[in-house]
Amino acid sequence: MSHRAPVPITEITRTFAMLAEQISPDETEPALEPFDRQSLKRALEELRRYIPGLDPPPSPAAARALQRAAAIALDKGRGHEALARALRGLSFAPHDPGLCYLAASACFELGEAESALRLLHHTLWIHPGHPGARTDLEALSDFFEDAGGEDRAA
Template identity: 50%
Template sequence: MSEAWQPTLDDITKAFMDLAGRVSNSNGAALDPYVHQALRDVAFHLELYIPGLELPPDGEIAGALARASQAALDRGDCPDSLAHALRGLAHSPHDPGLFYLVASACFEYGAVELAIRMLYHTLWINPGHRAARADFESLSAFLDDAPGEGRAA
């Protein structure tokens, strides 16, 4: 049971649907800052619910939307991919494959920090998700090797 100030799982699934609509209605050039922040917030609140305790509202629809998201990503349509993945999460909020697709779309948008957060969330749901683990480790290694403040040249 959640505290009064915390969103319910139903609130979270509605947020995913609202975000999908917002992405669909955007110009697609860059990730909307509202969507960026809301995805961070929704993932944070979703971690208050243990995956697998409740059945997803509709796993079959989520699977179809995951396939549509992957197809859109394959053809380079980042907004369509993200919108489909978010709609899928409205039907199955703990689906690691859908979170992986969200991470992939965020990376394609150039929102690398958000992509890493979404990969981390994917691995929180399913630590054995191989593609997410490989991408997370690659991005982490790249960022660890990047020159930054306080590092010797």
């Protein structure tokens, strides 16, 4: 069986930065194009090859500033901006559960459910006790169970 070498963490952080640049500020356009969704999926898969906390993040101060900016944008209903800032923050601190959770929240606001679920699961992989991610995932599970029951009743 052949094993491929892990993608360097610098390439993963560049992917997050590139994704942040791809997000249109126009709230009427889709937040993520299909290629961007695939790039995000791959970046998160590759990031799991690295142990959170083992290596210092490239710039924790920049990540904190972008996390605050993403949270403010999300509170103001600017989902595209929130997602772009959270992804940019992940380029500075790729294992930050707060940034990952904010990106998931922004994706939900923008109707990007698959990416949001992927980011929620990744948040819980980084920080299994993350209260927001756990609560959101449980609520979604309940919602889909209820929706499935309604389909069966019809």
